Amino acid sequence: MAPIFCLFLVLITEFSLATAQQRNSIISLGSSLSPASSNSFWSSGSGQFAFGFYPNGDGFSIGIWYATIAPKTVIWTAKRDDPPFHRDSKLLLGDDGRLVLRQGEDPEITIAGGNQTGSSASMLDTGNFVLYNSRSEIVWQSFNAPTDTFLPRQKLRQFAEPKELFSSVSKDDHSTGKFRILMQEDGYLAQYPADSPNLVEYGYWDSGIHGAGNNVTLNFDDKGQLYLLNTSGNIKNLYDGGDVSDKLMYRMTVDADGIFRVYSYGLNRSDDDWTVEWSSSSNKCLPKGLCGQNQYCSLMNQEAVCTCLPGFVLIDEGQKDLGCNRNYVRNGNVSFNFDELDNVAWLENSYSTLHNKSKFACKDECLKDYDCEVVLYKDEKCMKQKLPLKFGRFQLNDQVTTLVKVGSREFKKEKQSKVLIVSVAVLSVAFTVLAISGVLIYKYRVKGYKKLLNGGNDELIEEFILRSFTYGELEQATNGFGEVLGKGASGTVFKGILSNSKRAVAVKRLETVVAEGEREFLNEMKVIGRTHHKNLVKLLGYCHDGTNRLLVYEFMSNGSLADVLFKSETKPRWEERVRIAVNVARGILYLHEECETQIIHCDIKPQNILMDERHCAKVADFGLSKLMNPNQTRTYTGVRGTRGYVAPEWHMNLAITVKADVFSFGIMLLEIICCRRSLDPDFAEAEVILADWVFHCFDSDRLDKLVQDEKVDKSKLERMVRVGIWCIQDDPSLRPSMKKVVLMLEGTVDIPTPPSPTSFISSI
Structure with missing residues (x-):
């Protein structure tokens, strides 16, 4: 019964179309239009559609548009790729039944008709412009020569015209654009770039298989329903359409961005523009060829x-x-x-x-x-x-x-001589400066090394080498390890004063280390000692005295980032938080890509970000993961790192890469944005897990909830949040590198919309 019913619907539609055609006014032979006169278009019977001249740049084009809707919505254009026509043009339904355009002495241009003799024309209330012969049979119709738009009762056919639609260049330029939609002979409705072959690698959307069979057509009805139908009555719905009681007008358009959409316009509602009811994709980057070469x-x-x-x-x-x-x-x-x-x-x-x-x-x-x-x-x-x-x-x-x-760019030949002259002059000055500098450096280095040999200046030692301390020296410097600055998984930190230089230092006593030889420990010290970056806490020396392992760092006078974010009575200003985030990212980038030996931190968290006297953020405790026993560094369910900051791959037996640090940084970045801990049971249930709460606010476009009453530029806030969500993707391959993170935070690269962070885990 279903196939019979579908065919019955088709017959009823054809009958309704024929009946509607009879209700429209007839345009007789000899009738004409001119953009220079008040008679520039022909209306349909109800006045809903118009056919004729419409303004286009400095001239006019010929097309069909909705006459009752402003602004003008053009649905069909004749000779769409020709230049605009002159103001003195004349459109004439000639004695032979052809619709022709005349422009002064130029040759006539056929707009419609030609194969059969016509005797009249009509602009129908369906939006179809037709030519009739003497027996009132249609010999030409715009529905069979669509441009970028389909109206209800139009069909896209598998083996007969029309087979495809082409997008326009833009809303205002109705020339042939970059994209097309095609009813293929295999029964697929598919989209391609306009100038590409019908091959899989060029396609970017299709309707999928629906048991097509022969003579598949794309159909569009008065309710806006969009569906594929074959001769066996098999239907595949693309859009189910609206409620006929809404009295909506519908159109389907392959838009200039390559996506085809179903639009509606309410006759009895207050809408002042078209509403998108359905689209082939929500991803505006899906169409291939949207961007040009390279x-x-x-x-x-x-x-x-x-x-x-x-x-x-x-x-x-x-x-x-x-x-x-x-x-x-x-x-x-x-x-x-x-x-x-x-x-x-x-x-x-x-x-x-x-x-x-x-x-x-x-x-x-x-x-x-x-x-x-x-x-x-x-x-x-x-x-x-x-x-x-x-x-x-x-x-x-x-x-x-x-x-x-x-x-690199090539210098132009005419500039080469000037460059050579300037280069010689600069080199001459440089050699002179080097000679003077060499003498001074030699003088002071010799003087410095003499002091070193005489057991001298601590400050000079720190500038040239990583110093080895005895346990007694550090015990004296810390006054018997009396003032504790902090305690963590890797050990306890004490404040100290170096005896000769009176310089304040932080001494970390590693409480449980891997049972390894002196050479291995010294090698790790050399790796850490060779790191030099303004956003890393500087290692000044170490102690390897019997079973004692201690590290001596520069003293950071303003505590940790955790103190700044979570313990301070007043939270740092937004600009300060952005600066902290960028500084930390640059420090981690150095560890990952710029230092001599790549270092994976494995425990990025606010407690390991320290603030110096100028409130510059520096990464601490890097390079220690190899020194610690597993039971010391695995502080949560057998995993290295700290609860709330560890990347999912630790739990999944996946390889641990620099992307684990990116995840931890992302969690910390969300804490910096919101000035709260990543896990906080004092918040409402939906807000306890910060990462989930941030994504919910981002997805619902309520980012203002994250900063409460603080005045923050919305675009800058969204940029920071996007970076954070990309960093905490469960799939490590989706997380950006720290180099990309720095560029995104600085605003020098675009940040695509991130997916849900847990989409990877939920799909396993």
């Missing part, structure tokens, strides 16, 4: 933003989606390195693929190959690419790294 699309505040590859600049500053070109000239004088992009998908068009390669080896192979301009690296595969790259989109689950070969 660009990738990412979401910023739910809007698509096109960004150039590193080392590339916009082709046209006025058209930010047109694409990008290199900002340097390739020749033998250019040196190259690589910039990396994570989770950006491209149209894969490799000319060479190498297997079982490390990322370093992949870069090396590309440097040796002149044709290699970009490499896509994934699963130890090295896929060499030539430019341009196409269809770039930020895509979380892609997990591919884009390695971009970047070169």
Whole structure:
């Protein structure tokens, strides 16, 4: 019964269409329109639709629009890619039944008709403009030649015209745009870039299989229902439509952004604009080709933003989606390195693929190959690419790294002589300064080393070497370990004063260490001692005296970040909190990527961030994880780190990488934003777990709840929150590197909308 019923509905629709056509006024042969006169369009019987001239730039176009809705919504355009027509143009329904355009002495342009002789025309209340023959049969209709919009009663067919719709360039420019939707012969309704073949790698959306069979059509009815139907009566609903009692008008449009949407407009309601009822996707970066060559699309505040590859600049500053070109000239004088992009998908068009390669080896192979301009690296595969790259989109689950070969700019020849002269002058001055400096440095170094040999100056020792202390020296410096500054999993910290320099220091006594030899301990001291960054607490020396293991650090006079956030009567101002977050991120970035030996901290938390006399935040306790016994560092369920800050991979037997520190930093960043602990039972039940509460506020667009009465710029607050949510993703591969974190916090890169942090765990 279902197939019979569906066919019956189709017949009823066709009958209703024929009946409606008879109710509309007839346009007879010889009738004409002109944009220069008051007679510039023909209306449908009810006045709802109009066909004729409408303003377009400095001229006019011919199309169909809703005559009762402002602003003008154009649903069909004739000769959409032609230049606008002149003001003195004339549209004429000629004696042969063709609708033609005349512009002065220019040749006539056929707008409609041509294959069969017409005798009249009509603008129907369905939005369809038709030409009739003498027997009142339709010989041409706009419904069979759609542009970017479908109206109720239109069909997209599998084996007959029309088969596809093309988007417009923009709301105001109805020329053919970048995207199309196609009713394919395999029964799929699919979307592609406008100028691409119908191949899987070019498609970006489809309706899915519905047991299609033959002669599948896309149908759109008066209730706004959008569905696929075949001759067997099988239906696949895309949108169920609205309530007919609402008296809504519907249209379906392939918009300029590549997404096709069903819109409604209420006849009996106060709406002053079209409402989106359904869309093929909510991801505005989904359409392939939205951004031009050598660009990738990412979401910023739910809007698509096109960004150039590193080392590339916009082709046209006025058209930010047109694409990008290199900002340097390739020749033998250019040196190259690589910039990396994570989770950006491209149209894969490799000319060479190498297997079982490390990322370093992949870069090396590309440097040796002149044709290699970009490499896509994934699963130890090295896929060499030539430019341009196409269809770039930020895509979380892609997990591919884009390695971009970047070169320095070439100096122009006319500047080379000037550069040479300036360079010689600078070098001459530099050699003179070096000579004088060398003498002074030699003088003071010799003097300094003499003092060292004579058991002298502690301050000079600290500038040149990592000092080895005896246990007795540190016992004396701390007055018998009398003043405790703090106690943690790794040991107790005491305040001390170095005897000669009178410099205040912090002495940490490691209470349980790995039973290892002196050489191993000294090697770890050398690694920590070689770290030098303004956002790291400086290690001044150590004690390896029998079973005693002590570390001597610079003294941080303003306590820990935990004191600042959780114990202070007045919380730090927003600008101060942002500065603290950026400083900590820079310190961790140094440990991960910039120091001689990579260090994974394993215990990032506010208690391990210390504040100096200028309130500059510095990371403490780095490099200690290898020194501690497992039962000392695993302070929560057998996991290293501190409860509330440990990354999920500790619990899942996954490899521990620098991304574990990124997770801990993300939790701490949320604490910095909100000035509260990550786990606090004193809050309401929904707010106890800070990470969950922050994502709820972000997802519901109520970020103001996180800072309460504090006045904070909403865009800056959202940027900080987005960074925090990306950092605490359960899937380590989704978390950004600390380099990316620093760039995002500084506001120099776009931050896509993060997913729910627990989506990875919940899917396992």
